[in-house]
Amino acid sequence: MKDGMRPQTRIVHAGSHPEKQKGAVNPPVYRASTVIFPTVAAMREAIENRFDTVFYGRHGTPSSFALEEAVADLEGGYRSVTAPSGLAAVTLSLLSFLKNGDHLLMVDSAYDPSRRVCERFIADYGIETTFYDPLIGAGISALMRDNTKAVFLESPGSLTFEVQDIPAIAAAAHSGGAKVILDNTWSAGQFLKPFGLGVDVSVQAATKYIAGHADVMLGLVTAASETDWRRIKTRAGYLGYCAGADDCFLTLRGLRTLDVRMQRHQETGLKLADWFQERPEVKRVLHPALPGDPGHAIWKRDFSGASGLFGVVLGEYPQENVEAMLDGMEFFAMGFSWGGFESLMIQTNPATLRKASPWEEPGVCLRVHAGQEDPEDLIDDLTRGFERLGSGQRS
Amino acid sequence: MSGGGRNGGGKRDTRLIHAGSNPAENHGIVNPPVYRASTVSFPSVAAQAKARADANNNFVYGRRGTPTSFAFEEAVAQLEGGDRSIAVGSGLAAISSAMLAFVSAGDHVLVCDNGYTPTRNFCENFLKRFGVETTYFDPMDSAGVKDHFRPNSKVIYVEAPGSHTFEVMDVGAIAGAAHDAGIKVVMDNTWSAGYFFKPFEHGVDVAVQAATKYHVGHSDAMLGAVTVLNDDLETVMASVRQLGYHAAPDDAYLGLRGMRTMSVRLQRHQTNALKLAEWLAGRPEIARVLHPAMADCPGHENWKRDFTGSSGLFGVVMKPAPKAALHALVDELQLFGLGGSWGGFESLVLPTNVTRTASSLPGDGPMVRFHVGLEDPDDLIEDLSAGLDAFNGRL
Numbered sequence: 001m002k003d004g005m006r007p008q009t010r011i012v013h014a015g016s017h018p019e020k021q022k023g024a025v026n027p028p029v030y031r032a033s034t035v036i037f038p039t040v041a042a043m044r045e046a047i048e049n050r051f052d053t054v055f056y057g058r059h060g061t062p063s064s065f066a067l068e069e070a071v072a073d074l075e076g077g078y079r080s081v082t083a084p085s086g087l088a089a090v091t092l093s094l095l096s097f098l099k100n101g102d103h104l105l106m107v108d109s110a111y112d113p114s115r116r117v118c119e120r121f122i123a124d125y126g127i128e129t130t131f132y133d134p135l136i137g138a139g140i141s142a143l144m145r146d147n148t149k150a151v152f153l154e155s156p157g158s159l160t161f162e163v164q165d166i167p168a169i170a171a172a173a174h175s176g177g178a179k180v181i182l183d184n185t186w187s188a189g190q191f192l193k194p195f196g197l198g199v200d201v202s203v204q205a206a207t208k209y210i211a212g213h214a215d216v217m218l219g220l221v222t223a224a225s226e227t228d229w230r231r232i233k234t235r236a237g238y239l240g241y242c243a244g245a246d247d248c249f250l251t252l253r254g255l256r257t258l259d260v261r262m263q264r265h266q267e268t269g270l271k272l273a274d275w276f277q278e279r280p281e282v283k284r285v286l287h288p289a290l291p292g293d294p295g296h297a298i299w300k301r302d303f304s305g306a307s308g309l310f311g312v313v314l315g316e317y318p319q320e321n322v323e324a325m326l327d328g329m330e331f332f333a334m335g336f337s338w339g340g341f342e343s344l345m346i347q348t349n350p351a352t353l354r355k356a357s358p359w360e361e362p363g364v365c366l367r368v369h370a371g372q373e374d375p376e377d378l379i380d381d382l383t384r385g386f387e388r389l390g391s392g393q394r395s
Numbered sequence: 396m397s398g399g400g401r402n403g404g405g406k407r408d409t410r411l412i413h414a415g416s417n418p419a420e421n422h423g424i425v426n427p428p429v430y431r432a433s434t435v436s437f438p439s440v441a442a443q444a445k446a447r448a449d450a451n452n453n454f455v456y457g458r459r460g461t462p463t464s465f466a467f468e469e470a471v472a473q474l475e476g477g478d479r480s481i482a483v484g485s486g487l488a489a490i491s492s493a494m495l496a497f498v499s500a501g502d503h504v505l506v507c508d509n510g511y512t513p514t515r516n517f518c519e520n521f522l523k524r525f526g527v528e529t530t531y532f533d534p535m536d537s538a539g540v541k542d543h544f545r546p547n548s549k550v551i552y553v554e555a556p557g558s559h560t561f562e563v564m565d566v567g568a569i570a571g572a573a574h575d576a577g578i579k580v581v582m583d584n585t586w587s588a589g590y591f592f593k594p595f596e597h598g599v600d601v602a603v604q605a606a607t608k609y610h611v612g613h614s615d616a617m618l619g620a621v622t623v624l625n626d627d628l629e630t631v632m633a634s635v636r637q638l639g640y641h642a643a644p645d646d647a648y649l650g651l652r653g654m655r656t657m658s659v660r661l662q663r664h665q666t667n668a669l670k671l672a673e674w675l676a677g678r679p680e681i682a683r684v685l686h687p688a689m690a691d692c693p694g695h696e697n698w699k700r701d702f703t704g705s706s707g708l709f710g711v712v713m714k715p716a717p718k719a720a721l722h723a724l725v726d727e728l729q730l731f732g733l734g735g736s737w738g739g740f741e742s743l744v745l746p747t748n749v750t751r752t753a754s755s756l757p758g759d760g761p762m763v764r765f766h767v768g769l770e771d772p773d774d775l776i777e778d779l780s781a782g783l784d785a786f787n788g789r790l
Binding site for chain 1: 404405406407408409411412413416418423425426612613614615649652655656658659660662663729730732734739740741768769770771773774775
């Protein structure tokens with residue numbers, strides 16, 4: 001693609017090579033294990049160029065290469081590596097830069113499964129994790145040790161939506177010789193360009209906004225530099241990570257509408273957040289685009305927009321009232337993950353997860369994903385939900 | 396979840412997110428599975444007999460549809476405002492099955508002079524061989540259309556706006572005249588996607604969609620849908636069955652997946668196309684812009700009264716110019732792919748050659764059709780500007 005194209009155009013055209021696929025707009029779904037070579041010399045050449053050519057199904061096909069190229073373009077990085085889930089991408093990024101005897105600084109507001117990888121998996125291999133307060137900023141230098149090899153960020157935080165000062169943390173990490181890894185899933189790479197802020201490696205649970213239809217599990221790890229990318233790609237090879245061909249196709253298909261979808265998620269998310277703020281049942285709305293949010297100033301500096309995921313802290317209600325509300329929702333489905341076309345709402349309990357920065361809000365916490373429905377229908381649904389929350393009467 | 400929203404309530408954008416969705420029957424999973432089926436097995440003779448007794452509403456044999464295609468059909472029917480939709484393998488399959496449903500040898504059909512070219516070809520090369528005669532009528536002469544009616548006229552085929560020339564006929568007036576004469580009204584509603592025009596509110600009996608275009612929306616599937624009211628269901632269903640039409644399961648899945656983002660995509664297609672149409676209208680190389688939302692488009696008043704918006708497809712008539720100049724324009728374009736069909740995420744350009752036998756062409760110069768994609772419109776305008784420079788260089 002020509003240089004100078006605007007982001008909205010890049011999303012439509014990045015990774016597109018009709019000239020290599022008989023003119024078809026989209027890459028074909030290559031379902032491949034064996035790749036055949038015409039001669040021994042050709043096979044030898046392919047092995048030598050294995051990072052840049054089709055060589056064995058597990059290492060990628062034109063279906064996954066197209067997706068990797070498009071996501072690298074979206075994130076503004078050198079190149080991407082596909083993995084079979086967002087969590088696989090998180091684990092791959094950690095295992096690429098940490099070894100026995102190393103130390104990891106992990107944000108205390110991380111996605112719960114990322115925490116568990118640190119506490120229950122890499123700990124077994126002699127990698128120590130310290131959780132840090134998401135609002136620590138430049139103060140992270142006090143936690144750096146000689147063997148700290150990676151600092152992992154997620155911004156805004158999972159469930160609680162604290163916005164991290166990425167440039168300040170990255171500068172401290174780099175001066176201590178550690179890699180900076182960011183889980184950039186909330187912004188989808190659309191609203192936060194990580195590499196200009198000092199991030200070395202950006203992780204996407206493409207399952208969420210990039211695939212965007214609740215029908216795929218897929219992750220991507222994007223590196224700023226060729227050296228880091230080669231390291232990640234090599235480790236993915238050791239671990240046997242391989243994303244399914246159809247899932248790569250669907251994820252790239254999702255990417256083509258990312259811009260229009262994110263615009264709607266953003267608008268509807270803000271509409272709902274404003275509505276929640278006016279309600280007496282609500283103590284706090286956790287949404288960085290609200291001017292009163294503690295992370296608003298940093299969000300405004302570093303992000304160009306907000307996605308559809310945010311938190312709500314209610315007052316204290318009996319659990320049966322909360323369940324009467326949630327069980328009777330018409331349009332807000334209950335379920336894990338997010339980023340699809342439809343709205344979701346679940347009850348969360350961040351207090352049980354935190355180590356370095358206790359969660360002290362006593363009220364009931366909700367996580368809301370604003371889908372692409374008509375926002376007035378969503379507000380009507382929430383209004384009826386709050387009636388049930390107050391009365392405890394089921395619909 | 397009470398589930399009511401999945402089957403009933405909500406505004407147009409909410410229906411697009413929830414129509415056809417049935418997680419309760421699919422382990423809670425948001426999207427329907429892709430059923431690849433021929434045989435459907437039954438636990439008993441009685442169960443098979445019961446299913447076959449109501450074969451239009453049960454899963455009885457792969458060719459008659461699966462829960463995957465049923466979900467797509469349900470969503471299309473809700474969008475069009477009809478009682479039932481039938482998925483077929485292409486837009487042209489939808490057109491031919493809808494027309495064949497109502498005609499026999501010795502009958503007569505009327506087709507608007509600005510209809511989709513393959514519809515004309517179907518009439519000339521297929522219907523004619525089976526003893527069905529076609530008359531083409533001027534789409535803008537709604538008062539005079541009844542002069543073409545004959546006692547054996549069975550179907551009138553309408554399309555608004557017209558293919559390539561974009562005149563907007565008065566569908567309600569033409570349908571009224573047809574019904575007075577006992578003629579069925581079949582409409583190709585593809586340009587509006589069923590989103591911007593509600594055919595059954597304007598007297599249409601059968602609405603045809605080339606779902607390949609805006610429903611699928613990603614240039615990766617061929618798919619059609621025929622939507623009817625209950626009175627015509629048996630007749631149209633019989634036609635589809637006898638022709639052996641069947642929509643492939645992956646394509647039906649992609650059609651439904653595409654519909655979930657139809658609202659956000661069409662919104663962008665609409666604003667981008669209007670921006671480009673206005674820009675082109677100001678260019679000296681352009682004799683005329685053919686876009687229903689522009690005041691000088693024939694039938695603009697009908698569009699304004701009957702449609703709630705416009706999609707991304709429109710045309711222009713260039714000032715008279717040699718072929719070499721037109722080809723230089725098209726070849727210079729980087730972001731506009733040269734190809735048939737439309738409705739996908741990326742912009743397309745197509746020089747058009749139009750046949751008219753009952754009405755006149757909108758101008759003498761070469762005609763070009765644009766499909767405006769989801770790119771940043773400023774990039775598209777820069778691309779067109781370079782194309783027009785190349786055009787001027789060959790004058």
